[in-house]
Amino acid sequence: MSQFITVQVGQCGNQIGSAFWPLALHEYGIQTTSGGVNLLKVQRNHVKHISDLSDAFPSFFHVPVKTDNLYFENVADLSKAKVKARALLIDMEDSVVSRFKQGPLRQLFDQTCIVTNYPGSGNNWAIGYHVHGREYHDRIEESIRHMVEKCDRLHGFLLMHSLGGGTGSGLGTATLKLLKDYYSHVERIVSCIYPANIQDTVTAPYNTLLATQELIEHATCVFPVENKALLDICNSQMNKRENTNQINYNASCKPFQDMNSIIANMLLHLTSGSRFPGSLNMDMNEVATNLVPYPQLHYIFSSVSPITLSAPNMCTMQEPKLQDELFTNAWSRNNQLIKLDPLQSTSVILAAAHIARGNTTLTDIKRNVERFQNKSKFTSWSRDCMKIGLCSIPPAGHSSSLLCLLNSSTMSLLFKDVIQEFSKLYRKKAHIHHYTQVHGFEETQFIESKENILHLSECYAEIQNMKETNISRLQVI
Amino acid sequence: MLTIQFGQCGNQLGRDLFSRVCADLESPNTGVSHGANYEYVESTIEKWFDGMTERGRHLARAILVDTEEKVVNGMWKDPQASWTYRASNVVCQSGGGCANNWAYGYKISSQRLSDSMVSVTRREIEKLDRFQGFLLLLSSAGGTGSGVGSRMVETLRDEYETKSIVASIVLPFTFGEVSTQNYNTVLTLAEFSDRADFSVLFENQQMHAMSTSLLNNSNTMLCDMNNIISENLLAAFQPSDEARCNMNFLTSKVAAHPNFRFVTIKSAPHVPATSLQYEPNYKWNVYVRHLKQTLRISKSQVELTNVQLKAPNPSLSKTVVSHTYSPCVSNILVTRGKSVENDAIMLEDLQKRHLYPEWIASTESLTHLHQERKFLNRDKFLALITNNSEIHRPLDTYLDKAWNSYKFAAFLHQYKQFGLEEDDFLEAFTKVENIVQEYKSLKSGN
Ligand SMILES: Nc1nc2c(ncn2[C@@H]2O[C@H](COP(=O)(O)OP(=O)(O)OP(=O)(O)O)[C@@H](O)[C@H]2O)c(=O)[nH]1
Ligand SMILES: Nc1nc2c(ncn2[C@@H]2O[C@H](COP(=O)(O)OP(=O)(O)O)[C@@H](O)[C@H]2O)c(=O)[nH]1
Ligand SMILES: [Mg+2]
Ligand SMILES: [Mg+2]
Numbered sequence: 017m018s019q020f021i022t023v024q025v026g027q028c029g030n031q032i033g034s035a036f037w038p039l040a041l042h043e044y045g046i047q048t049t050s051g052g053v054n055l056l057k058v059q060r061n062h063v064k065h066i067s068d069l070s071d072a073f074p075s076f077f078h079v080p081v082k083t084d085n086l087y088f089e090n091v092a093d094l095s096k097a098k099v100k101a102r103a104l105l106i107d108m109e110d111s112v113v114s115r116f117k118q119g120p121l122r123q124l125f126d127q128t129c130i131v132t133n134y135p136g137s138g139n140n141w142a143i144g145y146h147v148h149g150r151e152y153h154d155r156i157e158e159s160i161r162h163m164v165e166k167c168d169r170l171h172g173f174l175l176m177h178s179l180g181g182g183t184g185s186g187l188g189t190a191t192l193k194l195l196k197d198y199y200s201h202v203e204r205i206v207s208c209i210y211p212a213n214i215q216d217t218v219t220a221p222y223n224t225l226l227a228t229q230e231l232i233e234h235a236t237c238v239f240p241v242e243n244k245a246l247l248d249i250c251n252s253q254m255n256k257r258e259n260t261n262q263i264n265y266n267a268s269c270k271p272f273q274d275m276n277s278i279i280a281n282m283l284l285h286l287t288s289g290s291r292f293p294g295s296l297n298m299d300m301n302e303v304a305t306n307l308v309p310y311p312q313l314h315y316i317f318s319s320v321s322p323i324t325l326s327a328p329n330m331c332t333m334q335e336p337k338l339q340d341e342l343f344t345n346a347w348s349r350n351n352q353l354i355k356l357d358p359l360q361s362t363s364v365i366l367a368a369a370h371i372a373r374g375n376t377t378l379t380d381i382k383r384n385v386e387r388f389q390n391k392s393k394f395t396s397w398s399r400d401c402m403k404i405g406l407c408s409i410p411p412a413g414h415s416s417s418l419l420c421l422l423n424s425s426t427m428s429l430l431f432k433d434v435i436q437e438f439s440k441l442y443r444k445k446a447h448i449h450h451y452t453q454v455h456g457f458e459e460t461q462f463i464e465s466k467e468n469i470l471h472l473s474e475c476y477a478e479i480q481n482m483k484e485t486n487i488s489r490l491q492v493i
Numbered sequence: 494m495l496t497i498q499f500g501q502c503g504n505q506l507g508r509d510l511f512s513r514v515c516a517d518l519e520s521p522n523t524g525v526s527h528g529a530n531y532e533y534v535e536s537t538i539e540k541w542f543d544g545m546t547e548r549g550r551h552l553a554r555a556i557l558v559d560t561e562e563k564v565v566n567g568m569w570k571d572p573q574a575s576w577t578y579r580a581s582n583v584v585c586q587s588g589g590g591c592a593n594n595w596a597y598g599y600k601i602s603s604q605r606l607s608d609s610m611v612s613v614t615r616r617e618i619e620k621l622d623r624f625q626g627f628l629l630l631l632s633s634a635g636g637t638g639s640g641v642g643s644r645m646v647e648t649l650r651d652e653y654e655t656k657s658i659v660a661s662i663v664l665p666f667t668f669g670e671v672s673t674q675n676y677n678t679v680l681t682l683a684e685f686s687d688r689a690d691f692s693v694l695f696e697n698q699q700m701h702a703m704s705t706s707l708l709n710n711s712n713t714m715l716c717d718m719n720n721i722i723s724e725n726l727l728a729a730f731q732p733s734d735e736a737r738c739n740m741n742f743l744t745s746k747v748a749a750h751p752n753f754r755f756v757t758i759k760s761a762p763h764v765p766a767t768s769l770q771y772e773p774n775y776k777w778n779v780y781v782r783h784l785k786q787t788l789r790i791s792k793s794q795v796e797l798t799n800v801q802l803k804a805p806n807p808s809l810s811k812t813v814v815s816h817t818y819s820p821c822v823s824n825i826l827v828t829r830g831k832s833v834e835n836d837a838i839m840l841e842d843l844q845k846r847h848l849y850p851e852w853i854a855s856t857e858s859l860t861h862l863h864q865e866r867k868f869l870n871r872d873k874f875l876a877l878i879t880n881n882s883e884i885h886r887p888l889d890t891y892l893d894k895a896w897n898s899y900k901f902a903a904f905l906h907q908y909k910q911f912g913l914e915e916d917d918f919l920e921a922f923t924k925v926e927n928i929v930q931e932y933k934s935l936k937s938g939n
Binding site for chain 1 (some may be wrong): 501505561562563564566567587589590592593594636666667668669670671672673674675701705711712713714715716718892893894896897898900901902903904906907919922923926927930
């Protein structure tokens with residue numbers, strides 16, 4: 017099984033991390049509590065898979081002593097065995113990370129893998145990328161190396177950060193570049209938060225533009241997320257009366273935690289094929305091969321179904337129907353992690369992956385992929401660019417679930433939006449001096465980034481308008 | 494025989510295959526004398542196994558190759574089985590898989606694995622005084638089976654020039670299960686067409702359809718499909734009464750012509766496990782005729798006959814429809830079960846000249862192998878190993894889809910990053926186009 021290192025940068029990145037780790041532990045059957053409240057009940061059925069689960073435990077955790085028994089029941093067990101999360105925590109202010117240091121999982125994080133400073137990056141990408149990027153380069157590189165040395169089958173870095181602020185956006189992308197320089201063969205999977213249009217910070221459009229350019233350049237795959245989409249999903253979860261577990265969970269969450277859990281859940285599903293066995297296994301490096309038909313077109317829509325962390329108490333539907341509903345929900349725009357519809361009628365699908373966990377069978381997935389092919393629009397070559405994966409270990413709380421990954425030309429709208437928001441601000445030349453005064457930053461970087469992103473969004477348009485060509489097959493003589 | 498299983502598909506299939514071998518060995522209803530069964534069992538064991546563990550479990554003569562250890566680790570999951578693998582025959586480097594990329598498997602992973610693959614292979618062969626040849630199991634859609642398998646078949650061909658290499662290649666569902674499956678398939682087929690003595694092709698599509706329609710598995714899983722593939726392979730490879738029947742013999746009978754090296758196996762009867770006891774026992778000729786019907790080609794697109802998905806029909810002889818049959822380069826019929834005087838196995842149906850091109854001598858067209866000993870408890874089981882023109886259809890489909898992506902350079906950068914260039918693609922395309930063309934232009938006599 018593969019190993020992964022999470023790299024959580026900035027306030028947002030670390031908050032996503034703080035939702036991720038309890039859920040990761042929960043998946044392995046380890047109960048966590050917060051202020052005496054059980055976050056989620058450990059499922060009874062997890063015992064069935066106990067050996068596969070504990071085999072995969074080292075995917076996210078380093079267990080220093082050689083033991084045969086990788087079965088832990090609670091956080092105290094973990095502390096006793098000196099188990100450490102394979103995580104790098106970076107922030108240039110220390111409020112979130114220091115909460116980690118006091119929280120119930122504090123023992124899980126290695127001090128050498130926490131890089132903090134005060135007082136932040138002033139919501140300025142240039143400060144995060146250039147100032148902190150330069151100053152902390154060696155420190156971060158060392159921390160990563162420290163962790164990489166503890167892995168014997170490292171197959172991916174999972175980066176979590178936001179693009180609107182300064183630290184996650186700037187130092188996050190600087191770290192991404194560092195990973196590419198030092199560990200080019202390891203996948204760099206980025207899950208990043210695009211800011212809502214109603215700006216939380218005035219400079220968010222600048223930061224987003226500059227960071228997006230870096231992600232296009234250096235990431236293996238990017239799974240963009242919008243807070244508005246997460247919020248809508250949370251609201252719909254709260255409206256489902258029959259699912260009291262989920263409602264109780266959301267109610268017990270700190271601000272953002274319910275939203276961040278949705279991302280954590282997606283990442284757990286995304287890595288499941290690399291961690292657990294399955295009859296049609298999907299390893300991490302297969303994501304890019306199957307979903308990225310041309311260089312740089314690696315922004316991917318993601319949706320998980322069921323979107324809840326636990327199943328409703330009662331379910332009476334028959335299995336095949338249940339399976340079909342799983343797929344239908346995954347295709348719905350309401351389950352997407354950004355507020356765009358990858359299947360809108362004017363777009364084309366470049367590639368798709370359906371990764372099922374639990375008791376979904378080959379026949380279920382075959383039937384539904386064929387359904388997908390009938391309802392979606394494709395380029396002349398992309399109709400069979402489908403990937404299917406079957407992982408036999410279901411997520412905690414469900415008997416089966418599905419992750420749908422789509423490379424759709426709709427993504428160009430996200431890029432157009434990034435450019436539009438940037439241009440609105442740049443036209444007024446607002447706040448530019450905050451950036452240009454940073455050593456290492458040139459104003460041309462704005463224009464270059466904009467051009468590159470524009471170019472990418474044109475690539476999608478080009479693919480959408482690709483005409484069938486008549487280059488005939490090779491003639492045999 | 495030395496089996497080498499590559500990648501997830503090859504390993505899962507191999508595991509099923511060896512389980513079926515054991516099931517066949519242990520099946521109580523042999524239909525033959527104790528002595529005859531003993532002989533069958535002995536030569537089966539010699540063929541597939543290599544000694545026993547301390548606990549009396551047979552050790553498969555197989556090498557397990559993969560780039561991700563999850564699948565290979567699963568091979569030991571059944572402690573009750575009467576057989577197991579030799580742990581030292583695992584060649585696996587946890588590289589996280591070959592990314593469904595033929596180039597990655599062929600250029601990168603194979604380098605990491607090749608030394609140990611070669612030395613484990615040598616070690617296995619040195620133990621044998623009568624070494625028949627290799628059976629390679631793999632899928633063409635992924636990266637390990639296709640890429641590492643392709644490299645290995647080159648290596649084996651160089652090192653063991655005169656030994657038989659037979660490959661069993663699983664072809665992907667045409668609806669698409671891996672985005673790059675069509676490229677990987679074309680690259681794999683091109684490689685194997687030159688190096689393997691012959692390759693047995695299995696289409697997942699077809700296996701799935703057989704499982705749903707013949708075996709009533711409405712929720713067919715991969716293991717059900719592997720079961721069908723294993724039965725087909727074993728029906729062909731288990732011992733027969735022809736003493737000379739080793740892999741060289743099979744090659745000389747079914748793939749004598751270097752341009753025609755892709756065969757398929759049709760078999761009958763397939764009966765749902767639950768209704769095995771109600772299975773009608775038809776005469777041999779009903780089954781032979783049924784197998785011949787599987788060679789039928791549809792005259793129009795509308796009338797898509799897929800006889801493989803139908804049960805044998807005893808009244809077929811009475812219907813006088815003139816069907817068109819796909820021209821065959823050669824066929825081997827393997828019959829397993831008791832043949833008695835009033836139910837003789839008649840070969841005329843499969844010897845008809847209209848099945849073969851004129852340039853095939855009638856003595857070369859059909860080979861019959863028989864085994865009285867029942868196969869897997871079945872009263873009768875038949876397999877037709879056929880080298881015929883119809884194979885051009887699936888190959889043409891993969892080629893067409895691959896070319897369609899290639900025209901737009903889709904996914905090519907994934908291959909280029911590991912050093913596979915346009916020329917390599919074009920070379921593979923040309924090879925497979927040629928194969929398709931050769932098969933397509935086969936014309937039968939009258
Ligand atoms: N019939 C059958 N096909 C299988 C099985 N497992 C995988 N496949 C097919 O094999 C193809 C995928 O290739 P894999 O064997 O999984 O790939 P791999 O060789 O391990 O290569 P990578 O995973 O890319 O490193 C698809 O066409 C699958 O349908 C199986 O058990 N039976
Ligand atoms: N989904 C989510 N978004 C967050 C969270 N915290 C901050 N954000 C978003 O992140 C952006 C601000 O960046 P922040 O992470 O605070 O800045 P940084 O610390 O300088 O990287 C805004 O778009 C916020 O809406 C969080 O916990 N979850
Ligand atoms: Mg695979
Ligand atoms: Mg594999």
